[in-house]
Structure formats: structure tokens, C-alpha cells
Amino acid sequence: MSELAKTPLFDEHVTAGGKIVPFAGFEMPVQYGAGALKEYTAVREGSAGIFDITHMGQVRVSGADALPFLQYVTTNDVSKLASGQVHYSALLNEAGTFIDDITTYKISDNEYYLCINAANRLKDVAHLQEQAAAFDVIISDESDDTTLLALQGAAAQSALQPLVDTDLETIGYYRFAQVKLSGIDAIISRTGYTGEDGFELYFPNAQAVDVWKQLLTNGADPIGLAARDMLRTEMGYALYGHEISDAVTPVEAKLMWITKLDKGDFIGKAAVEARKAAGPKQRLVAIKLTGRGIPREHYKVFADGTLSGEVTSGMFSPMAGGVALAYVKPEHATSGELSVEIRGKAVPAERTTLPFVRSNVRR
Amino acid sequence: MTIPADIKYTKDHEWVRIEGDTATFGISDHAQEALGDIVFVELPEIGRTIDAGEAYAVVESVKAVSDVYAPVAGEVIEVNEMLEGEPEKVNTDAYGSGWIARVKISGEASLELMSDDEYTTFLEE
DSSP states (O other): OOOOBOOTTHHHHHHTTOEEEEETTEEEEEEOTTOHHHHHHHHHTTOOEEEEOTTSEEEEEESTTHHHHHHHHBSSOGGGOOTTBEEEEEEEOTTSOEEEEEEEEEEETTEEEEEEOGGGHHHHHHHHHHHHTTSSOEEEEOGGGEEEEEEESTTHHHHHGGGBSSOGGGOOBTBEEEEEETTEEEEEEBOOSSSSSEEEEEEEGGGHHHHHHHHHHTTOEEOOHHHHHHHHHHHTOOOBTTTBSTTOOTTTTTOGGGOOTTSOOOTTHHHHHHHHHHOOSSEEEEEEESSSSOOOTTOEEEETTEEEEEEEEEEEETTTEEEEEEEEOGGGGTSSOEEEEETTEEEEEEEEOSOSSOOOOOO | OOOOSSSEEOTTSEEEEEETTEEEEEEOHHHHHHHOSEEEEEOOOTTOEEOTTOEEEEEEESSOEEEEEOSEEEEEEEEOTHHHHOTTHHHHOTTTTTOOEEEEEEEEEEOOOBOHHHHHHHHHO
């Protein structure tokens, strides 16, 4: 295995009591001294949590063909984006299955910024460069130079505002601004992966420690990967390698809302249309255990006593109990008595709606 | 981290307090600290016969599921039902209210048990 990378904030994580684990090729904090539950609670109950997610990748797409290129390689309708707007989207292969899920930022008609998953970065960049050959675009992988922090929770805005030259109140949900953050150029979007109000901050590595320390001074609590996963799972947000992968299409993953079949041709469109017409092979459902236990990834899901599928993400939610996202046979998305097998025993479960707990994002 | 002197420890970081023919089981402070926040404990059934070294309970932290092994053999006579509602007691009071089960000792079967000093040395190695 190749050597693990460190973000510019590695020493800060250690100083803050971070328990470091390998994650997507990086040495990242899974939790800090207070523990994952306290970190989770801080974000859900009014604090501001700061997450180092610098492991994620950033790709700038610029050139005269930036729009037609992104219309062709991503699933969402990029023509609907205004400058300063972000949307959730995906890269599919010709089979209609996921290469990655991404966010697309429109900077101007000829310039866009993509945020991609760390584990998929090299694959994504290679794919984008290969596809770019037929378009007048330049693909720049800026991942190694860019620090990405998420600041999430009800107090996020008040913790961040003193560092920024722009009134954050003017940045709406899934909107962004190019601002001065502590005097340096940054992209700040009102986005996140927690279900709380908050921001994601993209800026050069050289300022990482300075910005991190200022945010801690302004009351933010450092949050590790374990609490981040709790927060995202409670919202039912998909995670690559769990709910989405190169084995499923947007039809199965309930992501047709970011897959715009009416926008013109794009990679994977024909396969998605075919899958939609034929019907999905499995369907993603949100379930809640009615018996005791914690559903975990890969636990088997049964419907009326027969094997139907498996859990893709599961957790103990302090607010909702044992909850999970799971793939089941299409007919069991709506009918049949569900159960999750935990250590050989069938624990009854019921279907529920997402999010598992109330979202507080500012729409 | 604390290591009380009146109980014995196993290499798997369980503890056992033997009083006459009964033994009380739990996991050590070191174990709870390594696991992190405990959010679920699966207790054994009363009356179950367990061998020394057998997995008799499960503790789950936010991210991990871990078996808990019996330091000595016996029949389960009592379980700490409080852990069903307050699993965090394993974190906050590992040797007290965070106990997991009590058995009536049967036979001589036992894992290798260490004194507090031996366990301290074991943890340092």
C-alpha cells in the first residue's frame, strides 16, 4: 500500500486530540478527544462544527466548451445553473452506473468548479481528461493545492463571518461567493453534508492552519469522520461506495432528481433510460428497526422471511434509534414485512421516510 | 485510565471480580477507551451456560461491533439490564455500573487472568 497523505491540518488534528485513521488514502481524524457522540451533538444542537475534508478533490473546468462538456459528462442540467450557484450531480459511465457523485459550481459561462470524492479522484480526472479531448476545455486538478473545510451547525455563520469580507447572509442555500477569507481568495458555498445550516470553504493550503485556528477561536468544535458519517446518514445522503457505486444506476439509487433525461445526450443516458423502462433491479429504502439493535453495512435484509437485499449504511441515531439505508428487491420497497439479520437473529424493521431526523438546512 | 486492584484482567481486556462461587464480568477502562462511545450492548440470556473464552455479549460503539469474552466458565445468573437504556455506563463507569453479566462459576475453566499490576505491565508492553 502506498504511503498515506496528510492534509495541511494534520498537526492541528493531533494537537486537538484527534484519533488518526487511514481514510481514502489520507491520515484523517475519526474523532477527537470528546468522542464522536459529543461531536455529533455539538453540530445537531446549535454549535458550529469544523470538518477537515481536504482529502476531497477539486477540478476546474474552463474554456469555450465548458457548458456542453459538462452537459455531456454530468447528469444534472448545467444549463440551469446561474453563476454563483451549485448543484449536486454525478459522473456516469456508458453502462449508466456511477463513476462518482459530485457538486458542480458555476463560476461563469466558461468556468466551472467540481468537487469530487477523494477515493475517486484519479479515476474521475482521467475520465474527464479523456472526454475533454473532443471539447475546447481545460481540466485542472487543483486538489493538491486546495484546502476544504466544512463549517456546519446553527452557529456556523456567526463563527465564519468575522473572517470574511462578504455578508454571508447574501449567500443562499446551494449558492456560493468568491470572497476574501482572512485576506485570501476563497470560494464559500452554503452547502454541506450534515442537514444543518453551514458552509464549505475552498482556499489555498498555505492559509489552512490560520483559518482553522481562527474558527476554533470563534467557537467551532473540530468534528471527525465518525460524527460526519452519523450526520450524513441521518439525512439519508448517499455516500460513494455505499449507496452508489459502479454497480448501480441513478434509477436504483433514487437519484433521478439529479439525472435530467430531457437535457440532451450525456454519458450513460441511454443505459439509464433502458433501466428506467425495464425497472430497477433493486431499490434503495430507508428503514428503522422496531426491535433492539444497530443495523450495520452489509447486514442482510429480509422481506417476509426471504432474503431481499442488504444494508448500505446503518447506524445508531441518538434521535431515531437503529436506522439504515438498504437495497431491497423492487417489490419490497413498498410491501412485505422487513427484518434485518443481526448476529443470526431477525430484528423487525419498518420503512420510513428521509431524512431520519429533521433537516435544518436553510432553504 | 484506572486499573482497580480487587479484580482480575484478561489479555482481551475483560475484567472479572470473583466473590465465592459467583463472578462479575465487564470490559476494562482501556477497552472502553479504545472502543469509544458505546451505543449498544447485547446482553446474554439468563440461564445460558458459557465457557471460558466464549463470546457472551456484544458491545457496539459508534463505528465498531465487538464481542466480549467470558474470563471464566459459568451459568449466567444476572445481567446488567440498565445497559439496555444507558450503554454509556460502560464508558463512564467500566468497573462499577458498567458491569455486563454475573455468572455462577462452573468448574475450573478460565482464561489466563492477570492481577492489576500484571495488566498494567501487559498494557505497557
